[in-house]
Amino acid sequence: MSAIPDGQAERRPRASGAPTVQDVAVQANVSPMTVSRVLSGAKHVRPELRERVERAVAELGYHRNENARSLRPGQQSGLVGVTITNIANPYYAGLQRGIEEVAARHGRRILVGNSNEDPVLERQLVADFLGRRVEGLIVVPSGIGEPDHLQPAALRGVPLVFASRAVDGVAVDTVLVDDVTGAFEATSTLLREGHRRIAFLGNRLSVFTGRRRFRGFRQAHQSARVAVVEDLVRLGQQDVESAQQAMAEVLELADPPTAVFSANNRNTVGAIRAIVAAQRQQAWTRSDGVPPPQMRLYGFDSFEFADLSPVPLSVVDHDAVELGRRAAEMLFERLDGTGANLPPRVVELPVSLRA
Amino acid sequence: MSAIPDGQAERRPRASGAPTVQDVAVQANVSPMTVSRVLSGAKHVRPELRERVERAVAELGYHRNENARSLRPGQQSGLVGVTITNIANPYYAGLQRGIEEVAARHGRRILVGNSNEDPVLERQLVADFLGRRVEGLIVVPSGIGEPDHLQPAALRGVPLVFASRAVDGVAVDTVLVDDVTGAFEATSTLLREGHRRIAFLGNRLSVFTGRRRFRGFRQAHQSARVAVVEDLVRLGQQDVESAQQAMAEVLELADPPTAVFSANNRNTVGAIRAIVAAQRQQAWTRSDGVPPPQMRLYGFDSFEFADLSPVPLSVVDHDAVELGRRAAEMLFERLDGTGANLPPRVVELPVSLRA
DNA sequence: CTGTTAGCGCCTTCAG
DNA sequence: CTGAAGGCGCTAACAG
Secondary structure, eight states: OOOOSOOOOOOOOOOOOOOOOHHHHHHHHOHHHHHHHHHHSSSOOOHHHHHHHHHHHHHHHHOOOHHHHHTSSSSOOEEEEEEEOOOTTHHHHHHHHHHHHHHHHHHHHEEEEEOOTTTTHHHHHEEEETTTTTTTEEEEEOSOOOOOOGGGHHOEEEEEEESSSOTTTSSSSEEEHHHHHHHHHHHHHHHHTTTTOOEEEEOOTTSSSHHHHHHHHHHHHHTOOOOOOOOGEOOOOOOOOHHHHHHHHHHTTSSSSSSSEEEHHHHHHHHHHHHHHEEEEEHHHSSSSSSOOOOEEEEESOOTTGGGGGGGGGEOOOHHHHHHHHHHHHHHHHHHHSSGOOOOOEEEOOOOEEE | OSSOOOOOOOOOOOOOOOOOHHHHHHHSSSOHHHHHHHTOOOOOSSSSHHHHHHHHHHTTTOOOOOHHHTTTTTTTOEEEEESSOOTTTTTHHHHHHHHHHHHHHTOOEEEEEOTTHHHHHHHHHHHHHTTOSSSEEOOOOOOOOOGGGGGGHHHOOOOOEEEEEOOOOSSSEEEEEEEHHHOOOOOOHHHHTTTOEEEEEETTSSSHHHHHHHHHHHHHHHHHHHOOOOGEEEEEOOOOOHHHHHHHHHHHHSOOEEEESSSSSHHHHHHHHHHHHHHHHHHHOOSSSSSOOOOEEEEOOTTTGGOOSSOEEEEEOHHHHHHHHHHHHHHHHHHSSSGGGGGOOOOEOOOOEEE
């Protein structure tokens, strides 16, 4: 069969270096099948053989090749794909934490990618994840561009859950924060306090949450029969710098607002910075001892320093970790649970108002 | 060969549902090999066939099975495993962002797990990642327990990079912050300002960074020939709550500190909370108009609100995203670059002091 | 209780 | 330029 004089089965080193069931089998002097059975925790293996296998595994430092394993029919990859717009945003870090926690509990690992709000990147990430045969996907959708890569048809049966944002025209499981109610209640509070010129700082309306929070803001005005002051509406700030800039502009208007509703933590932080800067400016300019009127600020999203803000701040609080957990739980209900064929569900997590 | 009357090759649906090269080949009326060649971007394929294949891929929604692909000799998984102690900590979120950015640039995806500072979980994560044939590992080591699972021998040639923390006795590539210098300079500044009773708030000494930052604190005292006030040293706070508690205790001492050095952002936040609470308490208790002495606070790690802290705060700043990038770059130098056989390198990233 | 056979999806090697 | 054969590591199904 072979020109090698040695009649024994020759164990030549493989390229990859990692030992295989074969290697373990040789070392333990059993068949590969027995190794496989031991690794799978099968009951019907003679204790002695089991022990020989376990010893060989330890000696060789063997790790079962999960990729090869997932190739067998009926086997799963044990992988869940997660697409986040920006993991450096503490809110999404919490989201990932919740997802990972539940995934680990279900014996799965997560593949994570940042989409940077870029639909092209998002599409690539999803395609790659599908190529790695993830069992499910959790996506914070960027919300721009055609979402055909997220349609169930394109996913060929791989369950998808949207977290934090939904996509119009894509009917899949979704976990949201109750944006509209949160924005409505916060704005209503400001109106009830007598504010009539309330600034709005938020995302582009192409961002799902931005749209919904703006809707709550509007609805509160309608309910109170107060007109939204359009000059005080600033949309499109995605980061702290632009939010600070927008707030600074609003403060410089001839007729500035008496209160601000900011639709996310980026805008809240920017608003705080702008207000502090303006106060310092005023303190420097005027020395008549008259304190400048304090700006009333209400923000969507909480953050660690909300209660220590130098500007009095109320927030619409909600729990990112819990949102992540819920998204993952919905996914695993379809994967492991009985609910594989339920129609798509949308869950809205409650918010809590913190004065 | 088969009892099926239909002489054509029968394309029965496979269990997994996902189409294979076979399916694409049938659809495009070519051999699987041609499909493979097209997908690999091979030059020598007749344009017509190429187009037929591409059409079939689109029609079927085909995604190449990367797990099967990685089985072939010489193929890599395209995966990097990342173990973080707690992704909900904004610092580590930044770290992950940096890692992911570089990994994506190198065409790799990241598998991420939280170890929760638990060496058992960390070990499981690493074992699982090895089973998935990650090409490399980036680990923020928990630093407790025997690190034999991180020894190069146990990793069988899979490169490992430590990020933010090292492990004694494990010689691998490491990216650190210059903890000792940062703590030394910060403490020296406080001493230069005349403070002689400086509190220290930090991690357990089993945490690598905690140990190093404490060393810097001590060395600064030695250099200034000032004794460390041992009563003011509080080690072991891993979260904001315990840090706040520790700071509160220190403030209640008969002879409280005039300054505080906190060794990480959790402890800084806790210290701020305790100081604010104490000030409120004092304002409420005493009404003699004498302002309570302001506490001087210097913290390791920056955070978003550092410059808006209600307590005057200086920080030792450093860049988590950049640390993540550097760790990933070191890894890919071994993977893709020429430096596969370099001896282990340790990089210390500089800190910057922000008054 | 244990071993043999075969094939998951892919691509390198070799023929045509 | 294209196709056929074989094997990567693993484990169901089927002997023994």
